[in-house]
Structure formats: structure tokens, C-alpha cells
Amino acid sequence: MGALEGKVAVVTGGGRGIGREHALLFAREGASVVVNDLGGDNTGEGADSGPAQQVVDEIVAAGGRACANTDSVALWDGAKNLVDQAVSEFGRLDVVVNNAGILRDGFVAGLEELQWDAVIAVHLKGHFNVLRHAATYWKDQSKKGNRPTAAVVNTASASGVTIPNAGQANYGAAKAGIAALTLVAAEELDRYGVRVNAIAPMARTRLTLATPGMGAIFAAEVPEGEFDAFSPANISPLVAYLASDKCPLTGKVFAVQGGAISELAGWHDVKTIETDGPWTIDDISARLP
Template structure:
């Protein structure tokens, strides 16, 4: 297989189903060698099942590609190290990490539990940290040895993280944190030949079918806007050498639409050059808000 990622070595976490599966298959179709990581949990993060990852590996191999399965936990420090080590042992190096693994524990904030909060943060935030931190050690060592590194971090945020989502306080918080993490990684790691970007994909997955059933319904005719394979092309391009100049960006993707988020920008400002009194602040804030574009609505509101 040859393509825009010919001989690139790619880890995709949570690659047994949904978006991760489509990413892995699309990378392989463009010539990449894959580590298909998935522990095979339920949507809420319970249990394990090695078969989804292995099935994706078999699909890739049947099409003439190269792939191995891995069942380590992305949020376990040593397990994350084994994911990166598996890529190096099987293929000699690592070029791309796609942090896709995640869980969801939908709950209105007034009913949210500490266990659900911690579980969500662990998989999303700690999982993104652990795998990428081990990958960065590998890339820095190669760069220090005199090699030219052309590496990619591709993180997964969400519309929930960018604008909030009813009944998803923990998930939204974790995904917002991942968007901020991406900005810091891009700023810090460019000197080593590493780019970092994030995705906010909208597609039919186990998560979205449950939360947004009507929006995610299967289309009988024409272009299936919510098919997860629609997202894969941009992900593969971001993992390719052609994307070397693109870093610190958040891509919102749905169907055939590619949007680059504008991020937090300075808005309307009043500076009186002196200290405010509490009574004066209200009028100033109302004036500022009258000049601002209304924020995007929270999902589900």
C-alpha cells in the first residue's frame, strides 16, 4: 500500500469501533503501519474485549496493510508506555499518535457523582497525557540523536468541549481541557519537529447515537452526513508529512465540512485607565456585551 502516509507508523487509540476504526482503516489505505489500540470497554468504560481491535487488524491485513493490535489502558502510565513500545518494536519507530479513546457518563450536573467525574477525567485527560508523553520521549530522543523528526499529535476534543453540552458536564470539561492542552503542546513541542492539533468531530458513534439520536439517524439515500468515515480524510492528512506547517489548531468536522475554530480571541474592551467601583462595572459590562456576537448555544439547550 502506498499513499500520503506511506510507511508512517501510527497509533490510534480507541480504534476498535466508530471513529477510531475508520481512522485506522483510512491510515492503512494511505500506506501507514498501524497500532490498533482498544481495550474493548462498554460506552461507560466497563469491561474489556480484545476482539474489536483484532478485527480491525484483520481488515487491514486482508487489504494488504500492516497492523498490530494492542489492548493496554491509555490512562495507565505503564500501559501507555507499552502502547508506544509496541509500535517501536513492531515497526522500528513512531510518527503519529491519534488520541481517540474515550468514555461518556451522561448525567445532569445536579445528579453527577464523583466516581463518574473521576472516570471521565481519567480516560480523556490522563489518557491523552500518558500516551503522548511516552511518544514525546521517543521523538525527543530521536531528535537529540541527530534525526530529523516529523511527528504528529492528533487529539480529540468535541463540540461539547468547545461550547458545552447539557447532561455532559464531566465530558465537556475534559474535552475543553484537551483543546487547551493541544495549544500548549503545539507551542512547546515545535522545536522537536512535533505538531499538535485537535479534532472536534461530529459523526455517528456509540456516544452520539445515545445523546443525539435524531441527528445521528442513518440516512437511507444520498450523502450520509453522519457516517464516521467522513472524518477520516482530514485526520489522515493531519498525520501526513504534508501537514507539517499546521499546528495548534482545532478542526471541527462534520460530513463534508471542515471548519478551523477561531479560538479565544480578545473581544470588545473598555479601559478607563483607572480603578472601577463596583457600581460602575455593570454599565460597562452591558456596553461590552452589546458589542459582542452572541455565543454559540450549549448543545441540547
């Protein structure tokens, strides 16, 4: 029996890259999967039902259960439709994997309002939208006496939590926000039987190949038969574990790349200065250069 046997999972951005690998692995592990993907380009423009449906077709051909959804998670009603579809199609919802994302890079001094808003909408608001509607469902189930054993896996990034990346103020801010959202949601939803964790993945995708300074690294060819450290398939086993009943963890953020998984910690004290009375600017200047 698979680690996710009988579970119903929603995977956003599931038509390509890391999300596609999540959906395929979840199905192999016994989950019924709602594959969400708007089908737009790297910037979020356009729409195409093909990517989500192709993953669904692959799952069904292998004997699994899946359906496609092309709603935009950046829209409140789109996220609600996604959650409602999972429940109507498969009778319940056990797992949310928030993975959908876009890029509209630019340096702060030249970043346009639309570039900022679009990235925040898909990443940070998109994560919240799906999480909120799923949480409402799980809260209602808990109040009815059907306490869930549910899980959420969010997608942060090294760009937001460990390595500031010039040109990605919008993306980094969204990903840092997702990490914080994860910790807060873990505290709130535990009472309803829901665990919430996040990953900060590093893999070869449309977005990383388009990231300045990183594309050449990810595009490097790997000789046949050798371990491909940047394959998106390396990310999904951790996500499947975090989604499974085998996992007791909540409120954690993990970096994952190739053969390495690291637990991350957020802001913490590295130096403290104190005073017995009111601060003066000169005192602070002398002691906190």
C-alpha cells in the first residue's frame, strides 16, 4: 500500500516541473489528485488546459485517479472552486500542495507595480487563497466530529529565506511571506487535525532556467546513468512524506536539493546590546556599528 493510499490531494502548478512530479508521485503512492494548472507562461500570461490534462491523462493511464483544474489560485473564487472540485470529485480533501508560481524579475529601482502585484498575487495570495478555503473545509469537518488527518505543504524558496537574489524583490518577498504564513497556519490549524509545513526547493524548472545567473547552472547536461542533482523529481519524495500520515511534523521549513534535505530556521538573535536607561543615538552608534 502506498504512503498516500486513500488520500485526496490538490497540487497547484501541477502541470509542469516540480508540481508535475508531485502529482505523479502522489498518484503512484495511492492518492487521488486534482492537478491544478492555469497553463500560462513564466510570467503568468495566457492560459492552456493542456499541461494539467496531460498529467491527468498520464496518471489515469497508469491506473490512478486524477482530474484537471485550470482555475487561477490568485483569484479568491478560483481557489474556492479548486477546493470544492476536490470534494465533489473525490468526496473529501486531505492534502494541499501549494506550488504554483511565476516570475517577473526586475531591480527595485525599475520594478513596475504590475510586476510586483502579479508575483505577490500568484505566490503569496495564491498560497493563502487555497489554504484559507481548505482550512474552512477542515474546520467544518472537525466541528462535525470528522476531525481530519490533513496536511499542507507550501513552497517557499532560498531566494526568500536564505539567499537574497538581486532582481527578485517581489519573488523573494512573496517566498519569505509564504514561510511566515506556514508557521502561523501550523499554529492555528493544529486544533483541526491539520499539519502545515513548507519546502524551499532547488531544481531545474522553467522558472529557474529563466533566472539570471542560474540558468546556465541548471541547464548543464548530466551524463546518462549519473545522478541528476537538479531533477525536479528529487523534490517530491519529501513532499509526499510531509503529506503522509507517517509524518508528525508541523511548522517546519525544509530546503531540498538533489540528495540533501536541510531544516531551516528563521530570524534569530545574532547580537544584542542593552542599556539600563533611555537609548541615545551616539550610544547606539558606538555599540551597534
